[in-house]
Amino acid sequence: xxxxxxxxxVKSAILHDDQVLLLSYDDHSGFHYNLPGGKAQEGESxxxxxxxxxxQETGLDVTVDRLLLVTEYVPATWNDEFGTVQKTQFTxxxxxxxxxxxxxxxxxxxxxxxxxWTPIGKLTEVYLLPRINEPLIAALHGxxxxxxxxxx
Numbered sequence: 492x493x494x495x496x497x498x499x500x501v502k503s504a505i506l507h508d509d510q511v512l513l514l515s516y517d518d519h520s521g522f523h524y525n526l527p528g529g530k531a532q533e534g535e536s537x538x539x540x541x542x543x544x545x546x547q548e549t550g551l552d553v554t555v556d557r558l559l560l561v562t563e564y565v566p567a568t569w570n571d572e573f574g575t576v577q578k579t580q581f582t583x584x585x586x587x588x589x590x591x592x593x594x595x596x597x598x599x600x601x602x603x604x605x606x607x608w609t610p611i612g613k614l615t616e617v618y619l620l621p622r623i624n625e626p627l628i629a630a631l632h633g634x635x636x637x638x639x640x641x642x643x
Contacts, residue, residue, distance in 0.1 A: 496576060496577070497576075497577045497578070497579060498530060498576050498577065498578045498579070499530065499531045499537075499578075499579050499580075499581075500528060500529055500530045500531060500540075500578065500579070500580045500581070501528045501529070501531055501537050501540045501541045501544060501580070501581050501582070501583065502525070502526040502527065502528035502541075502580055502581070502582040502583070503526055503527050503528050503541050503544070503545050503553060503555070503582070503583055503584075503585040504526055504559055504582060504583070504584050504585065504627060504630075504631060505526075505527065505545065505549075505551065505553055505585045505586070505587060506584060506585070506586055506631065507586065507587055507591050507608065508608075509610060509611055510608040510609055510610050510611065511526070511608070511609055511611060511614065511627075511631070512526075512527065512549065512551075512593060512606060512607070512608055512609075513525070513526065513606070513607045513608075513609050513617065513619070514526070514527055514548065514549075514603055514605075514606055515603070515604040515605045515606070515607060516600075516602050516603055516604060517602060517604055518602040520573075520620060521618075522604075522618065523618045523619065523620045524607070524609075524617050524618060524619045524620070525619070525620055526582065526619075527544060527545045527548045527549050528540075528541065528544045528545070528548070528580075528582075529544040529547075529548070537581050537583070538555040538583065541553070541555045541583050541585060542555060545585065547596055548596055548600075549593035549594065549596075549606065550593055550594040550596075551587050551588075551590065551591070551593055552587070552588040552589060553585040553586060553587055553588060554585060554586050554588055555583050555584075555585050556583065556584040556585060556586060557583065557584050558581060558582070558583055558584075558638065559582045559583060559584050559627065559630035559631065559635070559638065560580075560581075560582040560623060560626055560627065560630055560635070560638050560639075560640055561579065561580070561581055561582075561638055561639050561640065562578075562579070562580040562582065562621050562623060562640040562641075562643065563577075563578070563579055563580075563639070563640070563641050563643075564577065564578040564579075564580075564621065564643040565577055565641075568641075569643055572643070573620075573621075573643055578643075580621065582623070582627070582630075584630075584631070591608075593606040611628060611631055611632075612628075614627060614628050615628065620643075621640075621642075621643040622642065622643065623640055626638075626640050
């Protein structure tokens, strides 16, 4: 039996003054926002992956708090809309240590446009990928009964 290839990634909902840091992108999916994060490396804990990816993508150092969401992407369910690799994403609440002014990575990501501190209440108005706006808001307010999201 061959084991399936599954990508494991982390995201960080960095919270500061009731605002969440979003990264803006323009790519094949069009203009959208993402939370900072990316793939975990083999042998790396998920919290360590959050700290590393946030530092790489924003220059910010963070403390990693609680797990907010687990999001699953099964390609066949979504007609391969976001690729052919199955994905599992763990989203953690984080808080900045020190500064709150993000910077672009070096070298810059060619599809990243900018950064935006977005009030929690305005998260429903942005195109966030994966599409976790409502569960993210509920999780940030401690009102999410099931942290498992099976829609991308």
